[in-house]
Amino acid sequence: MKGMMKPVRPLSLHQIAAFDAAARHRSFSVAARELNVQQPAVSRQVALLEDWVGVRLFLRTKPRLTLTPAGESLAAATGEGMLAMRNGLDALSARQRQEAVVVNVALGFASLFLLPRLGEFQARHPDVQVEFLTRDQNMDFDPSRCDIAVVFGETGLPGSECRRIFDEELVPVCVPNVLPDGPLTLDALAQSRLLHMSNPNHAADWSRYFRGTGLNAPEPRPMDRLYSYMVLLRAIQNGTGIGLGWRHMVDDMIEAGTLAVACERLVRTKRGYHCCLMPTAENRPGARVFFDWLSGSAGC
CATH class of the missing domain: 3.40.190.10 (Periplasmic binding protein-like II)
Known part of the structure; x- marks a missing residue:
C-alpha cells in the first residue's frame, strides 16, 4: 500500500558470523568450511546483511574478495565483538570446568x-x-x-x-547366528567377510591380527570400510560381517550373548x-x- 514502509528483515547472528568469517578469510568458500556450512549459505547470509545495512560490504573480486570501505569498518567492529563473545564463552567454560x-x-x-x-x-x-x-x-x-x-x-x-x-587385545566378533557350528578356524576366518576400520589408528588391525600366521585378510570392499568404531559395531550387530573388538569393551556383549567370539585366537599388541x-x-x-x-x- 502506498505510503507504508517496507518491513525490515530482522538482523541475525548467522549474518554477522558469516560476514566475520568471510572478512577474515576474504573467501566465502573458506568461511563456509570454518562454519561447517555450504558456500551458498555464507554468500546468502552476507547478501542479507548487505540488504539490512543498505550498502555493499564486499566486491566479488577474484581470487579473493575485497572489502569495501564500509566493509572494512564493519569488519573491525564485528571482529572486536566476536572476540569479546569468544572471551566471554571461554570464561564461562572455565568456570564450568x-x-x-x-x-x-x-x-x-x-x-x-x-x-x-x-x-x-x-x-x-x-x-x-x-x-x-x-x-x-x-x-x-x-x-x-x-x-x-x-x-x-x-x-x-x-x-x-x-x-x-x-592393553589392546584384538578378538574377532560377530552375531551368534553367523556361527552355527561354533568359532571359526583361522583359515575359515580369513575367507569370511571381514569389516575394517579406515581410521588411521585401526586401518591395519586385521593385518596385526593375522601377523605371524601366514594368512592375510582379504582386501575389503569399499562398503566394508568404516571410519567410526560405533558404526562398525552396528554393522557387526546387524550381521553384516565379522569385525575386530577389543576385550574389556566387548566383554559385556559377549557375556550377554548379543555378540559371539568368531575365532578363539586373541592377539595382544603393544598399544x-x-x-x-x-x-x-x-x-x-x-x-x-x-x-x-x-x-x-x-x-x-
Whole structure:
C-alpha cells in the first residue's frame, strides 16, 4: 500500500558470523568450511546483511574478495565483538570446568567401557561431578581444555601423568547366528567377510591380527570400510560381517550373548588405552579421584 514502509528483515547472528568469517578469510568458500556450512549459505547470509545495512560490504573480486570501505569498518567492529563473545564463552567454560572434571574421550570408549561403569564411580564419589567431551573423527583435540584425556596408542600424552587402563587385545566378533557350528578356524576366518576400520589408528588391525600366521585378510570392499568404531559395531550387530573388538569393551556383549567370539585366537599388541591427567588438574582433588578410579577400572 502506498505510503507504508517496507518491513525490515530482522538482523541475525548467522549474518554477522558469516560476514566475520568471510572478512577474515576474504573467501566465502573458506568461511563456509570454518562454519561447517555450504558456500551458498555464507554468500546468502552476507547478501542479507548487505540488504539490512543498505550498502555493499564486499566486491566479488577474484581470487579473493575485497572489502569495501564500509566493509572494512564493519569488519573491525564485528571482529572486536566476536572476540569479546569468544572471551566471554571461554570464561564461562572455565568456570564450568572448575565445577566439573572435564574428561576428553573417544565416543567408542565412552559408550562401551566408561558409561557402563560410571554408576559405580558415582556411587563411590557422589560429590565429584564429571563432564565428558567426546571425539570420534576429530582426533585433534586441545588437551588444555580438559582435566583428563583418554588416548589410544603405545604411550599417553607427553607432559602429563599417564597410566595404562588396559592393553589392546584384538578378538574377532560377530552375531551368534553367523556361527552355527561354533568359532571359526583361522583359515575359515580369513575367507569370511571381514569389516575394517579406515581410521588411521585401526586401518591395519586385521593385518596385526593375522601377523605371524601366514594368512592375510582379504582386501575389503569399499562398503566394508568404516571410519567410526560405533558404526562398525552396528554393522557387526546387524550381521553384516565379522569385525575386530577389543576385550574389556566387548566383554559385556559377549557375556550377554548379543555378540559371539568368531575365532578363539586373541592377539595382544603393544598399544592400549591410557588415562592422562593434565598438569593443570594435578592439584584438583576431583580430577585426581577420577584419574585413580579410571586407571584401575579395568580390573573391577
